[in-house]
Amino acid sequence: xxxxxxxxxxxxxxxxxxxxxxxxxxxxxxxxxxxxxxxxxxxxxxxxxxxxxxxxxxxxxxxxxxxxxxxxxxxxxxxxxxxxxxxxxxxxxxxxxxxxxxxxxxxxxxxxxxxxxxxxxxxxxxxxxxxxxxxxxxxxxxxxxxxxxxxxxxxxxxxxxxxxxxxxxxxxxxxxxxxxxxxxxxxxxxxxxxxxxxxxxxxxxxxxxxxxxxxxxxxxxxxxxxxxxxxxxxxxxxxxxxxxxxxxxxxxxxxxxxxxxxxxxxxxxxxxxxxxxxxxxxxxxxxxx
Amino acid sequence: xxxxxxxxxxxxxxxxxxxxxxxxxxxxxxxxxxxxxxxxxxxxxxxxxxxxxxxxxxxxxxxxxxxxxxxxxxxxxxxxxxxxxxxxxxxxxxxxxxxxxxxxxxxxxxxxxxxxxxxxxxxxxxxxxxxxxxxxxxxxxxxxxxxxxxxxxxxxxxxxxxxxxxxxxxxxxxxxxxxxxxxxxxxxxxxxxxxxxxxxxxxxxxxxxxxxxxxxxxxxxxxxxxxxxxxxxxxxxx
Numbered sequence: 001x002x003x004x005x006x007x008x009x010x011x012x013x014x015x016x017x018x019x020x021x022x023x024x025x026x027x028x029x030x031x032x033x034x035x036x037x038x039x040x041x042x043x044x045x046x047x048x049x050x051x052x053x054x055x056x057x058x059x060x061x062x063x064x065x066x067x068x069x070x071x072x073x074x075x076x077x078x079x080x081x082x083x084x085x086x087x088x089x090x091x092x093x094x095x096x097x098x099x100x101x102x103x104x105x106x107x108x109x110x111x112x113x114x115x116x117x118x119x120x121x122x123x124x125x126x127x128x129x130x131x132x133x134x135x136x137x138x139x140x141x142x143x144x145x146x147x148x149x150x151x152x153x154x155x156x157x158x159x160x161x162x163x164x165x166x167x168x169x170x171x172x173x174x175x176x177x178x179x180x181x182x183x184x185x186x187x188x189x190x191x192x193x194x195x196x197x198x199x200x201x202x203x204x205x206x207x208x209x210x211x212x213x214x215x216x217x218x219x220x221x222x223x224x225x226x227x228x229x230x231x232x233x234x235x236x237x238x239x240x241x242x243x244x245x246x247x248x249x250x251x252x253x254x255x256x257x258x259x260x261x262x263x264x265x266x267x268x269x270x271x272x273x274x275x276x277x278x279x280x281x282x283x284x285x286x287x288x289x
Numbered sequence: 290x291x292x293x294x295x296x297x298x299x300x301x302x303x304x305x306x307x308x309x310x311x312x313x314x315x316x317x318x319x320x321x322x323x324x325x326x327x328x329x330x331x332x333x334x335x336x337x338x339x340x341x342x343x344x345x346x347x348x349x350x351x352x353x354x355x356x357x358x359x360x361x362x363x364x365x366x367x368x369x370x371x372x373x374x375x376x377x378x379x380x381x382x383x384x385x386x387x388x389x390x391x392x393x394x395x396x397x398x399x400x401x402x403x404x405x406x407x408x409x410x411x412x413x414x415x416x417x418x419x420x421x422x423x424x425x426x427x428x429x430x431x432x433x434x435x436x437x438x439x440x441x442x443x444x445x446x447x448x449x450x451x452x453x454x455x456x457x458x459x460x461x462x463x464x465x466x467x468x469x470x471x472x473x474x475x476x477x478x479x480x481x482x483x484x485x486x487x488x489x490x491x492x493x494x495x496x497x498x499x500x501x502x503x504x505x506x507x508x509x510x511x512x513x514x515x516x517x518x519x520x521x522x523x524x525x526x527x
Contacts, residue, residue, distance in 0.1 A: 037376055166397070169389050176376055177386065183342050183363040184390045184443060230377035231423060 004253050016150040017143045018252050021266070024142070024210045025218060025248025027157040029226075029240035030164045031202045032219035034195060036227065038175050042106055043095060044219035046113040047203045048212035050091040051084040053116040055208065056123035058083025063127040077149070077208070084204035091116075092196045142209050143262065153209060160202050163194075164237065171195050172233050210263065217267035218244050225274040228281040243273055295320050295361055295447055295479050296341055298505075301350030303333070303340045309348050310336040311500065316507040318481065320446075323473050323493050325510070326483045328500035334483050337500060338451060341481065356446045362390075364445030364478075368452050369432045374425035380435045381420040384411050387442030403442065410441040414468060430461030437468065448472065450482040454490070462489065469493055487514055 007018050035044045058079045091112060099105050145153070164171070174181045174191045181188050206215040222243035223236070230236035251266030258265075294317035304310040310333040318324055328334045339345040340352055342363060354361050364387065372383075387410070388403035396402075411417040416434040419427060424435060433453055440448055450469075454462045466489055472478045473493055484490055487497075497513035499506045499522060512518060 037373070039373075039375070166394070169386075169397075172376075172378070172382075173386050173389050176378070177367065177372060179339075179342065179344055179367060179371075180365055180386060180439075181389075182344055183365045183449075184387075185360065186389070227375075227377060231421070232377065232379045232382055236377045 004249070007253060007256065014143060014256070016145050016147055018249070020142050020145045020150050020153060020209060021248040021252050021262070022245050023154060023157050024206050024214070025222075025244035025246070025266075026241045027161055027244075028202060028206050028215060028218035029222035029244035030161060030237050031199050033223045033226075033237050033240050034171060034175055034199075035219055036223040041220055042109040042113075043092075044216050046095075046109045046116065047088055047091060047199070048207050048215040048219075049113050049116040049120065051088045051204045051207040051215075052212050053120040053123065054083040054085070054087025054204070055080045056083075056120045056127075057087065060123040060127040081204060081208060084208060085200060087116075088204045089197065089200040092200050096192065096196060142211075145209060149209075153205060156201065156205055160198055163198055167191070167194065168233055168237070210266075214263045214266050217270050218247075221267070221270040221274050222247065225270070225277040228277065243270070243277075247273060293320070293355065294318055295354065295356060297351075297353045297355075298347075299351040299353075301340070301347040301352050303336050303345065304348050305336070305345070307348070309503075311503055311505055312349075314347075314350070314505045316498065316505065318479060318496075320479050321477075322495045323469075323480045323482070324507075325487065325490060325494035325497045326481060326500060327485075327487060327497060330485075332500045333503065333505075334500050335451075337498075337505065338449065338481070338483055342449060354447075361446045362443060364440030364443045364448045366433075366436045366440045366448070366450045366453055368455065369429065369436060370456075372424075376425070378424050379420065380416060380422050380424050380427060380431075381407065381411070383424045383435050384416070384420075384438040384442055387439040390443065406444075407438070407442050410438040411435070413441060414438040415464065430457045430465075433457060433461070433465060437465070446479060448478050448480045450480065452483055452485065455485070466490065466493070 006012060007015070009015065012018065032044060035041055059076070061083075062076065062079060095105075095109065095112070098108055170186065170191045173184075173186065174188045174195075178188050181191075203215060203219075206218070210218075223240040225243045226236055226239035230239055247266055247270040251269045252262065254260065254269065255262040255265040296318040298314045298316055301314040302309040302312045303314060314337070326334050326337065336345065340347055341354070342365060343354065343360070346352075356362060385403060385407045388406055408417060408420075411420060414434040414437045416431065416438050419431055419435060424432065427435065437450075437453070440450075453465060453469075457465070469480065469482070469490075470493060472480060480493075482490065482493075487494075491497075491510060491514050494510040494514075496507060497510050499513060501522060506513070
């Protein structure tokens with residue numbers, strides 16, 4: 001039987017997939033922490049779905065003969081990323097703009113989610129190029145990730161991680177107390193814009209590699225599990241990231257050894273960690289710790 | 290420069306969108322003064338405060354804020370309930386936010402932060418021992434001390450306090466009033482304080498602004514808080 005250590009060895013057939021899952025698990029909760037704190041959890045549901053619709057749209061255009069990017073399979077993937085980023089960033093801009101105008105924000109997010117889900121299916125149906133390969137991309141086929149794609153993902157997520165830590169003060173300030181940020185002369189639109197751009201890139205790339213379900217899970221569940229234990233933003237982000245990484249590795253191991261689908265296993269494991277975290281915190285509180 | 294007013298309203302209308310909440314606002318806030326902003330709920334105190342902080346442009350007329358180097362350095366203490374308790378920030382992190390005026394990336398990457406300044410401000414407000422605690426776990430009075438420390442960490446010319454004594458026990462109220470008294474005595478700070486009541490605070494104010502029925506009336510404390518003046522305001526309301 002394959003052990004956990006065997007899976008981490010470079011000789012393991014799916015080693016890029018294992019490390020890829022872990023990178024997604026480490027990085028996505030860093031972004032998700034702000035979703036939770038800004039009480040935008042529903043965005044976390046809608047944006048992966050919007051990203052999937054963007055991928056589907058890009059492939060439909062390719063199938064209809066609009067050759068936007070050449071280069072065979074690699075060109076197709078770049079096109080999918082482009083479609084995903086464009087759709088996700090456009091959705092973020094729309095949600096951020098309409099949020100300032102009041103109304104029922106949850107209703108708008110819900111409608112966007114439904115629309116994105118419907119469009120993803122319609123784009124797929126209208127694509128004369130076939131459905132099979134796109135279904136893989138829409139669901140997120142991290143198991144098939146190549147060494148080249150893994151390195152590209154590592155570079156992008158490395159930049160995302162660096163930005164999240166370097167600009168943590170600014171992101172926290174504009175999220176926590178916008179008025180204070182303005183009185184200090186900080187440009188809240190610029191910092192919000194940068195944060196949302198990073199969110200857009202992370203969600204898009206994450207959906208391409210791990211699928212909408214896993215990305216939504218990683219955006220919300222690890223930060224939820226980390227929150228009761230955190231003392232400060234740095235510890236919160238690091239804890240959330242560690243929980244995400246652990247669930248990705250554990251989920252991959254369970255999925256591989258028990259022959260189960262990867263995405264659902266990762267999400268169920270993350271929920272189990274959340275339950276244990278909440279129960280433990282309650283117990284400790286009762287004990288007066 | 291000392292005689293230049295820090296803030297000046299000239300026949301300004303203040304409000305949101307096209308709806309004016311306050312009209313014909315004209316007054317100046319001189320450096321070193323302690324202005325008490327009084328009025329009932331919904332009278333427009335927050336609208337005036339937001340305009341002073343630069344969060345809301347005047348609908349009509351002019352508002353000018355000028356400090357030593359252009360725009361004055363603000364130290365803002367919001368109502369503590371406005372800050373979401375879901376954030377797992379420590380008291381130190383909340384206080385340190387006051388020093389986030391510039392990016393200062395190079396210093397940050399070298400690990401040089403404003404620790405000294407933040408610790409000094411926390412100490413000045415009697416909140417240094419709370420540094421490592423989670424801000425949301427603190428009592429109302431402790432939170433207020435941390436928020437005042439945060440405002441001081443901005444090294445302000447103008448300290449803006451939005452109902453700083455609301456929902457705080459009497460002992461802590463007294464301690465905070467002593468702190469404000471100290472700020473006033475040193476004369477380095479210009480202070481604006483929004484308040485519901487005047488019982489304890491009135492000895493601090495050099496000037497008072499009554500915000501009522503869409504108008505703002507400003508004058509020296511003795512005149513504005515005289516029994517006859519207060520009677521007039523409340524009679525008008527009745």
